[in-house]
Amino acid sequence: DSSRIQLTGRELDVLMIFVSQPDRVVTRESIYSEVWGGRMPYRDRAVDVYVRRVREKLRSLTPDVTYIHTHFGIGYRFWPDVAAPSNGAVAEH
Numbered sequence: 010d011s012s013r014i015q016l017t018g019r020e021l022d023v024l025m026i027f028v029s030q031p032d033r034v035v036t037r038e039s040i041y042s043e044v045w046g047g048r049m050p051y052r053d054r055a056v057d058v059y060v061r062r063v064r065e066k067l068r069s070l071t072p073d074v075t076y077i078h079t080h081f082g083i084g085y086r087f088w089p090d091v092a093a094p095s096n097g098a099v100a101e102h
Contacts, residue, residue: 013064019044023059027087036084060085078091 016024022044026035037056041049047054060077067076075090 013069014072016063016066018057020063020066023056024063027063027085030087032086032088033086034080035037040084056099 023040026040026043028073035098038049040056040060041047042052064077067074068074073092075092078086078088078090080086
């Protein structure tokens with residue numbers, strides 16, 4: 010529909026990395042390299058912070074769809090996944 014969200018430049022960069030590689034796991038290190046332009050410092054949480062912000066903004070548009078999936082120890086994957094309805098009906102894709 011016509012709903013919109015406002016993203017910062019970095020949030021948009023993170024989202025564009027995901028959108029350009031749907032259903033592929035993207036490592037935190039590669040996201041950092043592309044968005045911040047360098048090697049990710051040890052224990053840096055910048056990628057996680059920006060992924061969380063993008064998730065929250067996407068959730069505000071479509072609360073029943075999960076777009077960004079975490080692959081612990083590896084990175085993130087972008088793929089729309091519609092939540093099953095709470096009444097027990099099967100969701101259509």
